Amino acid sequence: MATGIRDKVAILGMGCSKFGERWDASPEDLMVESYVEAMEDAGIEPNQLDAAWFSHHIDDIGAGKGGTPMSIALRLPNIAVTRVENYCASGSEAFRGAVYAVAAGAADIAIAVGMEKLKDTGFGGLSPTNYGTLTPQIGPSGSAPGNFAQLASAYRAKHGVSAEDLKRAIAHVSVKSHANGAKNPKAHLQKEVTEEQVLNAPMIAEPLGLFDCCGVSDGAAAAIVTTPEIAKSLGKDNIISVKALQLAVSNGLENQHNSWDGSYFHTVRVAAKKAYAEANITKPREQVSMMEVHDCFSVTELVTMEDLFISEEGNAVKDVMDGFYDADGKVPCQIDGGLKCFGHPIGASGLRMLYEMYLQLQGRAGERQLKNPSIGLTHNLGGQPANNVCSIAIIGALDS
């Protein structure tokens, strides 16, 4: 049986660009911004990098296909650069590639950079995606909010929650994230919002209003990883290591089999169980200090609280309304503002989530700093509820 990734790989450095409508910045500028910060944090030179992973989702508008856009932008010393794409979980996938390369001993130091330049598409939201030749002929011509919004109707039907109560709970999810994002200079949206504003915002896809949807922005984030031994040899203390990395991918069951009821993420439950086992976590509600989850839409975050086994099934509305996930709650969620305030430059988001957990664990999160967090969890989801990929990463202090 596999021994898992726990404490085999350490994070040597991380960087994150300013997220937002970066009209001024090219894809290369964004990559360089996150790379320079990560390299300075790691304290290494480019020739110390053995391999690189590049996550980028929309290749026809952003930087283009392949590994060359990253290699050229960063002038890497002709090392391996692998471009990965796994829907909105692409950023976590780049991290996984780099971590596994180090764990395998194939690389001493590896880098993962995720970048997306959404604001060159001309769309207010995400641009429509190509799903091959069959799916467009049989699937609805929908959008991301319309697909995720369906969680709400199924969740309400299953748990007997009124439309008003659910709407108020998901509004609180957004109010909380905006309050956090207001303290983050790198966030796209840095303003607090009121519950009333959220409830009265224009409807995007029933029951999701404008403030139930994450922003759309440009951004990049980077992580440099190595072994704990090398990290120590480079003079690092306060080392943050990877405790778990799991990826669960839909196999069509949700979309085609009646056993799924539409109210939760099947893959998240699968990935969460494996991740907790890998990280040796037995009571996630007590042991997880903080989380950055894939709050592409407020309702996604709400049901995810149950799928990660933090809230009991059917209890997320109550926990959210009790402030359990607020900055001063038991398990703060989206302490950096989340996708809600950062927006979702697809290839970058998974790494951006890890960046905040890393800062918090090192005590470097400034105004947002939580008190002595020990375990940070990121949840990065791509696709839509009925058909998706779910990546869960858990990081914490080495040997904790």
Added chain:
Amino acid sequence: MTDVGISSIAGYLPRLRLSKKTVAQANSWIAPNLMGKGKGTRSMANWDEDSVTMSVEAIRRVLGKDDDRSHVDSLFFASTTMPFVDRLNSGIIRAALTLEEETACIDISSSLKSGTTALIQALDKVKSGSSSYSIVSASDKRKARSASAQELDFGDGAVAIAVDNKDLIAKYINSSSLSIDFIDHFRQPNEEFDYNWEERWIRDEGYLKIVPKAIEELFSKANISGSDIDHFILPSVFPRVDQMIAKKCGINPENVVDNLALSTGDTGSAHSLLMFASILEKANPGDKILISSFGGGSDVILFETTDNIKNFKPEQTIESLINSGVEENNYMKYLTFNDLVKWEKGMRGEQDRKTALTTLYRHNDAIMGLVGGKCTKTGTIQYPASPISVSPNSPDLNTQEPYKFAEKKAKILSWSADYLSFSVNPPNHYGVVDFEEGGRIMVDFTDVEKGDIDSGMDVKMVFRVKIVDEIRGFTRYFWKAIPV
């Protein structure tokens, strides 16, 4: 000699009825002469309906829900608004209905009498023995310019008839046809609208001379006279033309069948037969029904109802179809649905909608006929079928048999009303529907307005236009769900 005739008939009307008063008032500043036509309603197709989809719905009502449709050996489709000039339109219908590939599929077009012409052809085919059960369907969705009389006169609809040699509700007696190049209106390929000549000439030289001539010929062949006719059918947008012709042919004017002008409008190729369906619902055994049509000449067909007519109980009568319509008072919606205004579709409307024809053919049963798979080992029903079954813990290879979803009952599991994605009728409703016997599909909902649907609601599947590829001029079809 075996009698031939019809064993079943059904109509289909779109859900909406456009208020003619609304249209007349909106256009009164530019066309005050049309105010007189501002009474009643006309049927109005949804944006995702065309003559083919409406025919599919009419034929489904004739065939019922049985998966086995192998008794249908010929299919005639009549319309002046076929979606394709070159692609067998009746072949699209065959695929949607999962009729056998051996079914003879015939398109009959180019005149408003195409519906009656198709019926005569089918009757002859069954009479000759080259077909034993034929479906005739006539359907039209005619475009008319804004502020034209045609906009108020026309309606959208379809009808389907089972031409049979047993269990007849109406026996075919005789018919006559005249082919005359009398051009009351015309339309060449790529033209959106008809060009019309003067109404008085059409009425006096056209209807009042050509139709009686065809009727007299039939009377002579069948050895009957006008006084024998119990119900006389003649669609015409000109008031009282039917009465005038009845009188001219010795038919009691009281026996003229209501042309539905104030409820459905004139449904073109379908209209004679739609009126036929409406009167069969009320007819008594032994009634003689004279159907006539006008366009490029005239067809006249004589039927006599049998004793079976007493047991003829259609799933939905024309009367109930008319009464179940929803009045639409938004003229702009009609103009938008029919592409009569240049409206802002947004960037999401720009998406390239090229259809991979290879994929469409490879998955023809799945896409056109909504055929999925049923695992012979676990019984798991799924859509679409796949080489490896979706059954949890039993990924069986090549165990699936075809399973038809189109006629199965289903319920809504989850849904949303989406204002972001492109839709001709926002918000765009879609969601997951679970079928009673198993299987699920995430589908578009159609014929719904905001607030119409919720989880747990019963739905049924309908064949509709999925998208129109404006760049290449291709209509893509698929199935959608509507509330029952």
